Structure formats: C-alpha cells, structure tokens
Amino acid sequence: MAKEPIRILTKNWDIKNSNTIEAYIKNGGYKALEKAIKQMNPEQVMDEVKKSNLRGRGGAGFPAGVKWGFVPKDSDKLKYLCVNADEGEPGTFKDRYIMTLDPHMLLEGIAITSYAVGISAAYIYIRNEYIESIAILKTAIQEAKAKNYLGASILGSNFNLEIYVHRGAGAYIAGEETGLIESLEGKRAMPRIRPPFPAAVGVFNCPTVVNNVETIACVPSIIEHGGEWFAGIGVSKDGGTKLYAVSGHVNNPGVYELPVGTSLQKILYEHAGGIKGGELKAVIPGGISASVLAARECDIAMDCQSVAKAGSMLGSAGIIVMNNRVCMVEALFNIAEFYAEESCGQCTPCRSGSHWIKNILERILHGKGKTDDLEIMLSFIPGIMGRTICAFGDALCGPVQSFITKFRDEFEYHIIEGKCNIRNKLDIL
Amino acid sequence: MNEAFVLDEELKNRLTALTNDYSTKLAALLPALNIIQDKFGFIPPEAEQQIAELLDIFPTQVREVTTFYSLFYNAPVGHHKIYVCYNLSCCIEGGGKLLHYLAKKLRVSVNETTRDGKFSLYRTPCTGACEKAPVIIVNGAYHYNVTPEYIDELLTKLG
Ligand SMILES: Cc1cc2nc3c(=O)[nH]c(=O)nc-3n(C[C@H](O)[C@H](O)[C@H](O)COP(=O)(O)O)c2cc1C
Ligand code: FES
Numbered sequence: 001m002a003k004e005p006i007r008i009l010t011k012n013w014d015i016k017n018s019n020t021i022e023a024y025i026k027n028g029g030y031k032a033l034e035k036a037i038k039q040m041n042p043e044q045v046m047d048e049v050k051k052s053n054l055r056g057r058g059g060a061g062f063p064a065g066v067k068w069g070f071v072p073k074d075s076d077k078l079k080y081l082c083v084n085a086d087e088g089e090p091g092t093f094k095d096r097y098i099m100t101l102d103p104h105m106l107l108e109g110i111a112i113t114s115y116a117v118g119i120s121a122a123y124i125y126i127r128n129e130y131i132e133s134i135a136i137l138k139t140a141i142q143e144a145k146a147k148n149y150l151g152a153s154i155l156g157s158n159f160n161l162e163i164y165v166h167r168g169a170g171a172y173i174a175g176e177e178t179g180l181i182e183s184l185e186g187k188r189a190m191p192r193i194r195p196p197f198p199a200a201v202g203v204f205n206c207p208t209v210v211n212n213v214e215t216i217a218c219v220p221s222i223i224e225h226g227g228e229w230f231a232g233i234g235v236s237k238d239g240g241t242k243l244y245a246v247s248g249h250v251n252n253p254g255v256y257e258l259p260v261g262t263s264l265q266k267i268l269y270e271h272a273g274g275i276k277g278g279e280l281k282a283v284i285p286g287g288i289s290a291s292v293l294a295a296r297e298c299d300i301a302m303d304c305q306s307v308a309k310a311g312s313m314l315g316s317a318g319i320i321v322m323n324n325r326v327c328m329v330e331a332l333f334n335i336a337e338f339y340a341e342e343s344c345g346q347c348t349p350c351r352s353g354s355h356w357i358k359n360i361l362e363r364i365l366h367g368k369g370k371t372d373d374l375e376i377m378l379s380f381i382p383g384i385m386g387r388t389i390c391a392f393g394d395a396l397c398g399p400v401q402s403f404i405t406k407f408r409d410e411f412e413y414h415i416i417e418g419k420c421n422i423r424n425k426l427d428i429l
Numbered sequence: 430m431n432e433a434f435v436l437d438e439e440l441k442n443r444l445t446a447l448t449n450d451y452s453t454k455l456a457a458l459l460p461a462l463n464i465i466q467d468k469f470g471f472i473p474p475e476a477e478q479q480i481a482e483l484l485d486i487f488p489t490q491v492r493e494v495t496t497f498y499s500l501f502y503n504a505p506v507g508h509h510k511i512y513v514c515y516n517l518s519c520c521i522e523g524g525g526k527l528l529h530y531l532a533k534k535l536r537v538s539v540n541e542t543t544r545d546g547k548f549s550l551y552r553t554p555c556t557g558a559c560e561k562a563p564v565i566i567v568n569g570a571y572h573y574n575v576t577p578e579y580i581d582e583l584l585t586k587l588g
Contacts (some may be wrong), residue, residue: 189498
C-alpha cells in the first residue's frame, strides 16, 4: 500500500477559502501558537526547532534554530524579524503559493518565531510584483489581530507582536539578507560586509533574524508535532518536507511538497509528469544560481548535502528542466545577462565580471567567438568566487563553470562553426 | 503633466503615517515612493523633493533609491506598462519570442514608450510564476501561458 503523502505546508491548499482565518482555525490553525505561549517557554520553543533540523529554505540551507540562537539574549535593544518574501531567484515560485493560499500559516510561524527569540516587530519584505499576496497578507494580519493572535498581550500573555508588510521595488539583490535590511531601511539594497551578522547587528542596528517564508511556515507544525517528528521526515541533518518548484520542460510544472531528500528522478517523472518535447538534457536543481546538472547526473536525492555532493546546490529548490532542444550557450547567456543586469555594482569582480562574461557569450552567439573565449571566461572565476561582499558573485560563477565544462562541445561548436546546431532558438538576443 | 506637482494634504498624511511603522523615517521611503508611483505612474522630481522634506532626508537620498530600483521611474511612462519575463523558464517556453513579437507590434524597443504614450514595453527578471510560463505582467496583473494570439487580443482590449 502506498504511504499517505505527508502534507505540512500544503495541507490547507485544497480547502475552500483556505486563506481566511476561519478556514485556518477550523483545520487546527493557531493551536501551535497557543501551545507555545501557554505551555512552553521561549527556550523550549527554540530547542524544539533545533531538534527539528529545519534548514533555511531561502537558499543557503542554514539551520534555523541555530540562527535564532545567535541572537544575543542579554541585549537591551529591540529585536526584529525580517521575513524574506522577495522570491527573486529565477525558477522559484513556492513562497507565492504559501502567501496566497495559506497566509495564516506564515503569520502563525512568525508569531511563534518571535515568541521564541523575543521579537516584538516583524517585517515581511515582499517583492513589488506580488500585489495579490500583499493584499491577502494585509487582510490576514487584520483577521489575526482581531482574534488576538497578533497585537498586544497575545492570548492574554505579555507577548506583543506587530507584523508589517513592506513592499520592494524591483531588485534581485534585495533578497540577499543584508541587501534586504538595507532596502528595508530605505536605501539602495547593497549588501553589508559581515561580520557583524544580522543576528547581532541587523535592521536599525538591532539584532535581527532573517528567514525565508517557507522556513517560517514550517514552524507551527514543528511546535504542534514536535521537533523529532519533523526531523524524522527528511534525511539526517535536514528535516521535514520541501516545496519543490518545477518549471521548464516537464508535462506538469508546479509546486510539489515532498520529504526533503526525495529523488530528483521521482520529482521529475512521478510528480512533474516527465519530460516534455524531447529528451532530458539538463536540470538546474536550485534556482539559476545553482550549477547545472547534465541528464546523466540527475540520479540524486534532493537535500542540501546530496545536491552539494553532486557539485551543485539545493538552493531554493526551484528546479528548471531543459530538454535536448535547448541550446546551452543561449541558456547560459540568458543567465549571464540576468547577473549583469542585477549586480548591485558595489564589488568590482561582480560588477565587471558579470558584464565581461555576458559580452563574451553574446559574441559567441553572434558567431564571433574566439578560440580562447572559454578559457577566458573560466579564468574570471577565481577572481570573482569568494571575493565579493555577498554570495551573488559565487552565484554567477556556478552556472558559468558548470555550463561550460559540462557542455563544452556545444560551446566549441558555436565558436568554431559560428552557428548553432540546435534548431529551436530561444530568440533572446 | 504640466502643472508643478504638489503632494496634497491627504497624500502627505498617508505618507507621514507610514513612518509609524519604522524606527527611522528613512525606512518609510520605499513605501512612500510606491504609493506615489502607483498613483502617478512615475516619481515626479518635485515629489522627490517633497518626500525628502517630509521624511527629513536629503533629496539625493531619494534619488539614490529611485535610480537603483528597476520599478521606479523618474519620467512619465506609457499608460499601459507591459513587462515580459525573460528569465530561463519563460524563455524556454517562448518568452523571448513574445518580447520580439510585442516590440514589432508596438513598434518600440525594450524600455521604450509608443509615440501615442499608450504602451511602454519592458523586460523583467523572473516574476515568480515560472510554472505558467511564459508570463507577462500588464499594469500589475499577471498573464500566464501567453501566446502571440493572446497578445493580439489583449492589445485590442487595451486599445
Ligand atoms: C543574491 C542573493 C539573492 C537572494 N534572494 C533570496 C530571496 O529572494 N529569497 C530568500 O528567501 N532568500 C534569498 N537569498 C538568501 C538570503 O540571503 C538568506 O540566506 C535567507 O533569506 C535566509 O533565510 P533562511 O535561512 O530561512 O533560508 C538570496 C541570497 C543571495 C546571495
Ligand atoms: S522565468 Fe518567467 S516567471 Fe520565472
């Protein structure tokens, strides 16, 4: 008999009016918050999250409970939570589902997190385009306040919390946690040098926790069922379920909730309906910042460690699938162009390097590539990798290195023949 | 827009109220600019000045921000703003072709406005809806699985 699929984040998505507080409460919502406030002290809540092995879902995969633990307990400054709802990583579209279909799960998660860390103000930093999510979240906040799940003296305790929705203005780099903080403060979203880390000095110079929407949305279930239960669902050191967002050449693109560590094959063929329009050629497993995997490398488990072992990263788990009709030179050019346009411009290696790479790829696509172009592009990598204030520079290097080394013959064909041997052009020049 | 731009009392109050949500006035800048832009379609230079006064900051601080974020405009743009997603998931489903199609139909290049001021055409990085590629955003509304035929209809509707 097939095992019941485990649904933690998506459990309410099929319910009618799932984004209303009535529907949420009817399905057991806000019980975890009540349990946390009435039966547990903040340390116990934090311990439960540590035990759960919940890793950040925004890209870096840092253990959430450990991050919360870095916030100094003796500081007399206010503490803040910034929920990262910027969802800018190309190929990622899972947080939007949480916010539109189950905003109260996120709000309950915010409330429990804030209780655990001693936070009284939380900002949801959300990308400009998500106006539907913004409206839904604002309504949900009002609903939760009216029932005293937010606001002053929550559920009769001395815990107070205000949640604000803060809308961005179009900048990928505002999703980087210190870029986000700068942006929230009303400045250009230029990432900060660390240390100090946001847990010590974050927004308004105060200790700040930055977590992704999906990370926070896992918290109510952890408190309701216990950290061990959550840890038992995923793989060792990486607990729970994950929202895998699959797009590109599959028959059923969409968001699939599966235990962390589910095999990529299973996600692609059993859930996303298999490859569309041709044979599988390549997969980007974690948003375009993740190194590309060739078809032969796709037999892997989708958890942080396994994907890292395969030379890529789980990242945001935005899975982009390409069939054999996609030209890898075009695909990499498309990616490089994104980085060239979105670099914030602070660090020379990233600002200039991204443009150099884009320009070289552009000339290759125009049939004007030079024989040493590939070596030139690869030679930039040691100058960029690890030499920038934030991980944007590294994010650019992974795709460049992996596309060129794994599909070298295609790049060489372009350079030598001055044209493409794939007929289905993306038409992106 | 020929008359000098003036923030009326109602708007001023709305913008001032924003500062209650933050521990610095500067932090209300993005929300304030978003309100102005939603209302006027762009950020008039006089508005930058007046917002700066309201928030007790230098006008240059406002300009720094409006020039950094891709969705703020310092000059008037078309009545209808069309954004075509050009990231990978959309492009492998025809996003690039859609952009060319629109440019040809509207007879503009990317980042340009039609002569009659009706349409502005932009490319946008991933809009977070890759499962319904290709995606375009028109005046804030998402359109999914867009085809050239769909664009024909849409442009007719928008007139
Ligand atoms: C260039 C860049 C862009 C990022 N964009 C996002 C984003 O859009 N959303 C997000 O949650 N994290 C993003 N991150 C990761 C954040 O910096 C940070 O690690 C994350 O929000 C922490 O939350 P988590 O621990 O819950 O994952 C980005 C990182 C980089 C380097
Ligand atoms: S690539 Fe177009 S919506 Fe993501």
